[in-house]
Amino acid sequence: MSDPLVRFGVAMESSLLEQFDELVEARGGTRSEALRDLARAAVTRAEVKKGVDAVATLTLIYDHHVRDLTEKLTELQHDLGDAVRSTLHIHLDHDKCLEIIVMHGRSDALQAQADRILAIKNVLHGALELFAHGARRTASHAHGHSHPHAHGGYPTVRLPAAEKKTPPRAAVKRTRNKPAQ
Numbered sequence: 001m002s003d004p005l006v007r008f009g010v011a012m013e014s015s016l017l018e019q020f021d022e023l024v025e026a027r028g029g030t031r032s033e034a035l036r037d038l039a040r041a042a043v044t045r046a047e048v049k050k051g052v053d054a055v056a057t058l059t060l061i062y063d064h065h066v067r068d069l070t071e072k073l074t075e076l077q078h079d080l081g082d083a084v085r086s087t088l089h090i091h092l093d094h095d096k097c098l099e100i101i102v103m104h105g106r107s108d109a110l111q112a113q114a115d116r117i118l119a120i121k122n123v124l125h126g127a128l129e130l131f132a133h134g135a136r137r138t139a140s141h142a143h144g145h146s147h148p149h150a151h152g153g154y155p156t157v158r159l160p161a162a163e164k165k166t167p168p169r170a171a172v173k174r175t176r177n178k179p180a181q
Helices: 014-027 031-048 069-083 107-118 169-176
Strands: 053-063 084-091 096-106 123-132
Touching (some): 031 107, 031 123, 069 084, 096 107, 107 123
Antiparallel strands (some): 053 096, 053 123, 084 096
């Protein structure tokens, strides 16, 4: 079932349209897709302010040599409990680490916890990306993911439940080499 497209007119300053067209061309897309992306982003920003079911990524850069900082960050992540779905920790250089925390829960609660983490002294950089999840989906994603299909040109990796925590490298490698469907 597909959501029908509706055509409408948009008026804007010619100089803004020129700049917009340069962005569209650099992306390799169309005006329509760029406007749809902007509209989706605005709708999502409005939804997450209401305290809806959401997914989020919190990205941090910090100096791991700062006393007790790593412990504070870990403690705040533990406070989130089941809301933390995954973390990725990368050593950028001798002093700095990048950490990405993937979360799921109420958008207002995720925002509050992210604000607490970002306010910690010696967190050098950080950003939270929140996306409404579940309440409103585009027609192409209003289905369950019981069948494999590509998102953004990358194949979806499906692992049996027993392998989800630590997937064997061979299984992941084999999946990555398959062409996108």
